[in-house]
Amino acid sequence: MRRELPGLGSDPASVRQRIEGMEQILERMFVVPGINKPVGLDVILSLIPGVGTISAAALGSYIAWEARNLGMSKWQVARMAGNIGFDMLLGAIPVIGAIPDFFFRSNTRNLRIVRKHLDKKHPGSRTLDVQATPGA
Structure with missing residues (x-):
């Protein structure tokens, strides 16, 4: 019997955990x-001309790759690729590219697409979204 570390499996709950972690690193x-x-990291990398934007897009592509491995439709993966491409174009503007990148959060948008798919197809992978409530 092979034991896997938490979050390293190929089951939907593990994939969700990895994608949520990557989105947090890239956007929050x-x-x-x-x-x-x-x-x-997405906004920070956008401050580095050229290589920073490409690096951020490559890291964001990991979410789309995981989505493809989940069996999401080509349309959903294409939407995610479009978000990554648009974010890359915004970030390609030297120095000021970080400003629109700060507002257009492609990785958060892609996480929403994946969560919607997982909640519909694999409801057992759902996790509690524990975020600090303002004023609490």
Whole structure:
């Protein structure tokens, strides 16, 4: 009997856990003081001309790759690829590309697409979304 570490399996719950973790790293790694907005590696990499934008797109493509392995439709994966491509175009604008990248969060959009699929096709993979509620 082979034992797998939590989150490293190919089951839908493990895939969800990996995708949610990647989205958090890319879009919500820390909160910027003063504006109280989450920022992740995607925006930071957009500040590096050329290679940063390509790196961010490659990391974001991991979510689409996992979605494809889940058996999501070609249409859903194409939508995700479109989000990644659009985000890459925005981020390609030298220096100021980080500003639109800050608002268009392709990885969060792609996570929503995957969650919708998983909630419909694999409801047992659902996790509690525990986020701090403002004012609580």
